[in-house]
Amino acid sequence: MDLHAAEMRVKELHQLLNQYNYEYHVLDNPSVPDAEYDSLLKELQKLEESFPYLKTSDSPSQRVGGDILEAFQKVQHKISMLSLGNAFNEEDLRDFDRKVRQAVGDRFSYVCELKIDGLAVSLRYEDGMLVQGATRGDGTTGEDITANLKTIRSIPLRISEPLSIEVRGEAFMPKRSFESLNKAKVEREEEPFANPRNAAAGSLRQLDPKIAASRNLDIYLYAIADVGQTGVTSHSEGLDLLESLGFKANKERKNCENIDEVIQFVEDWVEKRAELPYEIDGIVIKVDSLQQQEELGTTAKSPRWAIAYKFPAEEVVTLLKSIELNVGRTGVITPTAVLEPVKVAGTTVQRASLHNEDLIREKDIKLGDYVVIKKAGDIIPEVVNVLEERRTGEEKDFHMPTECPECESELVRLDGEVALRCINPKCPAQIREGLIHFVSRNAMNIDGLGEKVISQLFHEHLIKDVADLYRLEKDQLLQLERMGEKSVDNLLKAIEASKENSLEKLLFGLGIRHVGSKAAKTLAQQFETIDRLMEASLEDLVAINEIGEKMADSIVTYFENEEAISLIRELKSYGVNIEYKGPKPVAVENTDSYFGGKTVVLTGKLEQLGRNEAKEKIEAFGGKVTGSVSKKTDLLVAGEDAGSKLTKAQDLGIEIWDEEKLLEELNR
Known part of the structure; x- marks a missing residue:
């Protein structure tokens, strides 16, 4: 085939594949069988291999995932992606309605939409072609996840008109995809995702786009960021325009003339939500007129013209x-x-x-x-x-x-404790659970050593303590049920890689009573090697800001035990790292950070950072992150769905920040 013929055929294949893709993933009404689509896609891929300059960024072949990324680049949103205020009952909805009426009068209407439980994203098109997709992040700055979003087949790589436009939507994982993914994870003895939202967010934040492509994600578009020259005057018109451009907008929406119709819509979906093939966690209510939206304006973080009704726990x-x-x-x-x-x-x-x-x-x-x-x-x-x-x-x-x-x-039942406890140190259940803890994600993070494999190794008498993990040999593992050569090789590589972990991972993995992951990091930073920690006295430990007497006593007792000393000696002999590899904590007296010497509590969902990363950053600036609110708390950072901790902080008059304010301070 010559160049001209190849060029014409590639153009024809683009049109056909885009049409079939739209019919299948947006209209849910395929006109050709999957085999026909797959055959045409293979033909396109072969032509692009033969004529590389015919491969374009909007080619249907780009949906399967490209090269692995080194990191996500930051994206500044030209128009902020604001979060919505929440309503939890009818009274909250009527209060919202009252405030809207006070601002714009009685002549207005609402649009009600299902609140998809997923990840908010922004898509930017130039001359009709997708050029960038980003996460919401803190509303001002997100992450460039274009390569991953291209794998979602309901996102058009080129829209039907050559517009330069930015649109917003919610990427999600359908229930069927979620169940299939978790089933596969359980079979591989990996920890399953807690819910479809976490699964979708985790999939879109993979540096390897092929992983996102395998997860069968979907999206509903819900807004045009800037209607600009589109001529759209209402939110409902904007949704209609999105559909005409080839985007997938949720059909389960309704225009409501008054708040009573809104409340009826909410009540209907409280009953019907389980019937949907995807998860929703509420209803979004918006004033329809864009002019009235502008009159109502926004607060620092939320529009006054919209609210999200959150469903009660079922x-x-x-x-x-x-x-x-x-x-x-x-x-x-x-x-x-x-x-x-x-x-x-x-x-x-x-x-x-x-x-x-x-x-x-x-x-x-x-x-x-x-x-x-x-x-x-x-x-x-x-x-x-x-x-x-x-x-x-x-x-x-x-x-x-x-x-x-x-x-x-x-x-x-020990003094001051509610729980009954077995205090036999040789109890098989405790040993087995200790092994499971040692290999867990926050400890030594040995991929492939799930609960089932540990139990199998334990019952086959191949391991009796954590040091035995580093003695395992290929021949032993190959004899186990459902352990093939590839999985055994991967497991042994993961065990070997765990030897390089920083000291805090090992300390947490040892399961010393009262020592959580945060305390383990503090100890690792303070003593730098396990040998120095083993030599520490009760007074040395109590002198550390975050180490109380009960924890200090537990640490000293643990390292006085001959079995513990022998275990550490064995781990060293197998090459397990016993030194701290992380950054040194910023000394409070040497920093002018806001957080220096302050006690901070985190509550609710932190979308941009996540709890662990937020803790690490605050601690690096000299702050102390605790789990409960008290009179000693200096600051509470409240993410989405903050509950009783927020209420208590308000009652105590404690300073309260949202995630945006936290990020602003951390990035100074």
């Missing part, structure tokens, strides 16, 4: 069949309710934590009870209460055992 009734007992790595016995499977907030729940014996007594929970279940934050299942009126007399009281369910040692 509650369902199911049967409590039995109560299982689990032994944790510190010996704590935790009761877990085994339930008749029931769907809550889009996922099937079969277990719920009961925390401890006192909670069971307080709620008068009996075996065979019908109980009300909800997901705290739509994620963690919990038992709300018992339906006593449905009791038949066949229900049975539950009594905690006096002996450990694993090793039959006597259980004790």
